[in-house]
Every structure is written in structure tokens, then in C-alpha cells.
Amino acid sequence: MSATRRRLLVVDDDLVQRVLISKIGAKLGYDTVVAPSFDAATDLLLRETFQIMALDLSLGERDGVELLRFVAEKNLQAMSIVVISGCDDSIMKATRRVANGLKLSIGGCLTKPLDLNRLRSALELPQQLPPAAKSASPSHQITPERIVLGLAKNEFFVEFQPKIALQTGKVVGAEALARWRTAEYGMVPPSIFIPIAEQADLMREVTDCILSSAMSQGRKLIERNPGFTIAVNISGSLLSDLTLPERIEEILRCENVPPSALMVEITETTAMADVDRANDILVRLRIKKIGTAIDDFGTGYSSLTALARLPFSELKIDQSFVKGCESDEDMMKIVDASVALAKAFNMKVVAEGVESPEALEIIRRIGCDVAQGFFFAPSLRRSRAERWISQRNSSADEGLASTTPTALAS
Structure with a gap:
């Protein structure tokens, strides 16, 4: 067998379906191995390497979700x-969400x-790209002392x-995202330096x-655009x-x-850790005319309580x-319900992660006020953002920017 030969594992307790999938796999150039049960599949996965797996959710006494968890x-x-x-569409959607939560790659x-x-399209793996050169992760090299030095040297920006x-197409604010550039490690992502801090x-x-x-x-953005707000994330520890x-x-x-220019x-989740203290701080911020936003709404366990209190x-x-x-009707219902809740509490609604015209159309129709995401623009350095x-x-003033992204200025 060629060292570059791709391998397909077919996990299915139905003989006819195993044969069918195996034949299609062979036509696509795979070396195909079959597993008629959960135990046979786990044994193969422990001993051998596969680029792709076709998995039937029903495996007799076991089920495919258990195998996803094993993977x-x-x-x-x-x-x-x-x-x-053979389950209905709602179960298939829920299974995909389980897989996404496990960080699995669903073809x-x-x-x-x-x-x-x-089936043939799903089994066709994308052309494998040459592995990119990987830089050494700086995570084990970043110390609290290095963060203190970075603060002293103004390396953070x-x-x-x-x-x-969404009503006008104009930019009404921006989220400020923390960045750290070092001489020895290059850019250090927040996912590394925030937990250490x-x-x-x-x-x-x-x-x-x-x-x-x-x-x-962001001062120029605020001065040039009336009503412009800059959002900054505050750690729960504060x-x-x-x-x-x-x-x-x-x-x-x-x-x-x-103060009105800050959100x-x-x-x-962090807001609900100590409700009384959080309430004390948020009330005083609001009295000072500083805006307060509940971020990542819906991902914690106390959404309704947070809104009410x-x-x-x-x-x-x-x-x-x-x-x-x-593409997921259940997700759309969650967004719809979230907007209705926000409106009931007199709150402005911002949709994060807008990446397609279809998503933009849905959140506009549902009633979101503001959107951000790669469909419009990624995070930008100050001069480019300006x-x-x-x-x-300018395009919005001319009626040209309400539904389309704007090309990034060079």
C-alpha cells in the first residue's frame, strides 16, 4: 500500500449498507476497512489511522454518539x-451540534x-495542503513577569x-480586541496571556x-462619528x-x-458569579452614562436571571x-427568542459572528439592531479601521452600504 493511500473506516451493523459505502469508497481511491459494531470500531481506531469514517448512528446495543465521544x-x-x-432531521441537527461541541470534523x-x-460528495476529502510551518507555541514561555514587562514597554494594543x-448600514461602534506583540514570540494571542494574567x-x-x-x-473614531461607542471586555475577576x-x-x-462612548x-456567567457586587458595579457604571453589555448571551446557565437582575x-x-x-431552524429560534427578550427589557441587540448574507438577512428580519462579523470586516488596526x-x-450616506460588505481599505 502506498504511504499516501487514504483510509476509510465504515462503521455500520447493516451488511448491505457496509458493502454499498465500501464500494463507493473504493471508487474514490480509499483503502476501506469495515467495522460491524461499536467494539470493533474502537479496537480499529486504537490500532490504526483513518482519514475518514462513515458512521451509522444505530449500532445495535450501542450508538454512534458514544463513538463520537470516544473519537x-x-x-x-x-x-x-x-x-x-434513519432518524429525523431534528436528531441529525442535534447530533451535528454534539459533534461540534466535541470539536470533531463533520464531513x-x-x-x-x-x-x-x-454520499459520494461527503466522502470526498478536500485536497490535503502541505503542512504549514508551525512556530513554537509561546504558551509555556510566557510568565507573569513577561506580562509585567510587556505592560511597561507598551507592547499591548x-x-x-x-x-x-442594520437599519442604516452605518458603522455605529467597534469592539476593541486585546493584542500583544513581542520581539521574541511575535503575536501572543489573548487565549494564552489572559489566563496567565x-x-x-x-x-x-x-x-x-x-x-x-x-x-x-479610538478617540478619532468617536470624534468623527456622532454616537460612536467602543466596546471593551471586562474580566469577571474585576x-x-x-x-x-x-x-x-x-x-x-x-x-x-x-463616558457615553464606552460600552x-x-x-x-461571570456577571452571575456574585450578583450583588456585579449589580453594584453595573448600576454605578450606568449612572456615569457608561453602557453595559451582556456578552455571549445564551452560552451560560443563567441568561434569564442575568437579564432580570x-x-x-x-x-x-x-x-x-x-x-x-x-441552516439550523433551532438556532434561528434561539436568536429570535433572544431578540424578543432583549426588546422586552428595552435593550439594544447586537449579533456577533455574521459571516454570510443569509445570516445577515435573518438577523435583520428578526429584529437585531447591530451586527458584527467577517461578512463586514475582521478586526482592524487603528489607521485601517479609520x-x-x-x-x-460615506457609502451608507449614499444608500450603498445597507446590505453589502465594504472592501477593506489598503
């Missing part, structure tokens, strides 16, 4: 999986009786992702730095710090930015719901 536990996420079932979900053309008003009790210093950077870099409102107010004063974003002015629907709403927003708003 995730054994860190086999690189293998593409084609799910097959397709096919219902019985099998459409052979769809922000990028802006525009927020678009949290553990080392450095989030107050990091947050103050990011907030100052967002306000100073929601027990009762001096936070005064510190934020002092930063705004130093940067000569009006503080807080995830619902805490004084948020904006609700951000998590991108995991927005990205699936154009040019992009100016271009976008």
Missing part, C-alpha cells in the same frame, strides 16, 4: 466523519435512504472590529492598559472590585473621551447561534 477522547479530531442515520450528515450522489447598524492577579493592570489603549486609539467604576471614569477623563462587555443596556447574541441560524469606517459610512 474525541482519543484526540482523533483530524479524522473527517460522515454521519448516517456530512446523511439521512436514509442514502442519496448516493450526496487593540484592534477594532466594526459594529454595523488571571492566575497571577494581573487582570486589573492588563484591563487598565487595554481600556486606555482603546480610548486613546466584578468583585468595587473601585472599578471610578478607575474606568478616571481613564476616560485622562483620555478625554465621554463595557461582561459575559453572563442586572442593568444591562445591550445584549450580544453569541456567534455560535448566529453562525448556525441560516479608513474602513470612513469609507463605509
Whole structure:
């Protein structure tokens, strides 16, 4: 067998279907191996490597979801999986969500009786690209002391992702995203430095730095665009710090930015960790005319309680719901219900993660006020953001930007 020969594992307790899938796999150039049961499949997966697996959800006494969990536990996420079932569409959609939650690669979900053309398409793996050169991860090299040094050397900065008003097509705000560039490691992502800062009790210093950077870099955007707001995420660990409102107010004063130009974003889970203190802080922020947004709405366990007990002015629907709403009716219902709840509490609604015209049309029809996502623009450095927003708003004034993305300024 050639070293580059691709391998297909067919897991199905139906002999006829195993033979059918195997034949199609052979025509596509796979070396095909069959497993008639859950136990046979797990044994093969432990001993051998496969690029793709065709999996029937019904496996006698066991089921395919158990095998999906096994694949995730054994860190086999690189293998593409084609799910097959005679169950109804709602179960297939739910199964895909289970797989997504396990970070598995789903090549397709096919219902019985099998459409052979769809099966063939699902089994065709994309052309494998040469592996990219991987830079060494800096995660094990970043220390609290290095973060402190980075703060002292002004290595932290922000990028802006525009927020678009759906009624007018104009940019009405931006989310400021924390960035860190180092000489020795290059760009260090927030997923690495934020947890280290949290553990080392450095989030107050990091947050103050990011907030100052967002306000100073975003001052021109605020001055040139009436009503423009810049959103900054606040760590949950700071929601027990009762001096936070005064510190934020002092930063705004130093940067000569009006309080109404700031939107503080807080995830619902962290907001509910200590409701009384969070409420104390949020109320004082609102009194100072600073906006407050509940971020990643719907991903925690206390969404309704957070809306009822805490004084948020904006609700951000998590991108995991927005990205699936154009193809998943259940996701669309969640977005619809979230908008209705926000309106009932007099809140503005922002949809995150808008990546297609279909998703944009749905969130507009449902009643979202503002959208952000790659359909419009990724996060941009200050000068590029200023040019992009100016271009976008000029187009909106001419009636050209309400439904289409704007090309990024060079």
C-alpha cells in the first residue's frame, strides 16, 4: 500500500449498507476497512489511522454518539466523519451540534435512504495542503513577569472590529480586541496571556492598559462619528472590585473621551458569579452614562436571571447561534427568542459572528439592531479601521452600504 493511500473506516451493523459505502469508497481511491459494531470500531481506531469514517448512528446495543465521544477522547479530531442515520432531521441537527461541541470534523450528515450522489460528495476529502510551518507555541514561555514587562514597554494594543447598524448600514461602534506583540514570540494571542494574567492577579493592570489603549486609539473614531461607542471586555475577576467604576471614569477623563462612548462587555456567567457586587458595579457604571453589555448571551446557565437582575443596556447574541441560524431552524429560534427578550427589557441587540448574507438577512428580519462579523470586516488596526469606517459610512450616506460588505481599505 502506498504511504499516501487514504483510509476509510465504515462503521455500520447493516451488511448491505457496509458493502454499498465500501464500494463507493473504493471508487474514490480509499483503502476501506469495515467495522460491524461499536467494539470493533474502537479496537480499529486504537490500532490504526483513518482519514475518514462513515458512521451509522444505530449500532445495535450501542450508538454512534458514544463513538463520537470516544473519537474525541482519543484526540482523533483530524479524522473527517460522515454521519448516517434513519432518524429525523431534528436528531441529525442535534447530533451535528454534539459533534461540534466535541470539536470533531463533520464531513456530512446523511439521512436514509442514502442519496448516493450526496454520499459520494461527503466522502470526498478536500485536497490535503502541505503542512504549514508551525512556530513554537509561546504558551509555556510566557510568565507573569513577561506580562509585567510587556505592560511597561507598551507592547499591548487593540484592534477594532466594526459594529454595523442594520437599519442604516452605518458603522455605529467597534469592539476593541486585546493584542500583544513581542520581539521574541511575535503575536501572543489573548487565549494564552489572559489566563496567565488571571492566575497571577494581573487582570486589573492588563484591563487598565487595554481600556486606555482603546480610548486613546479610538478617540478619532468617536470624534468623527456622532454616537460612536467602543466596546471593551471586562474580566469577571474585576466584578468583585468595587473601585472599578471610578478607575474606568478616571481613564476616560485622562483620555478625554465621554463616558457615553464606552460600552463595557461582561459575559453572563461571570456577571452571575456574585450578583450583588456585579449589580453594584453595573448600576454605578450606568449612572456615569457608561453602557453595559451582556456578552455571549445564551452560552451560560443563567441568561434569564442575568437579564432580570442586572442593568444591562445591550445584549450580544453569541456567534455560535448566529453562525448556525441560516441552516439550523433551532438556532434561528434561539436568536429570535433572544431578540424578543432583549426588546422586552428595552435593550439594544447586537449579533456577533455574521459571516454570510443569509445570516445577515435573518438577523435583520428578526429584529437585531447591530451586527458584527467577517461578512463586514475582521478586526482592524487603528489607521485601517479609520479608513474602513470612513469609507463605509460615506457609502451608507449614499444608500450603498445597507446590505453589502465594504472592501477593506489598503
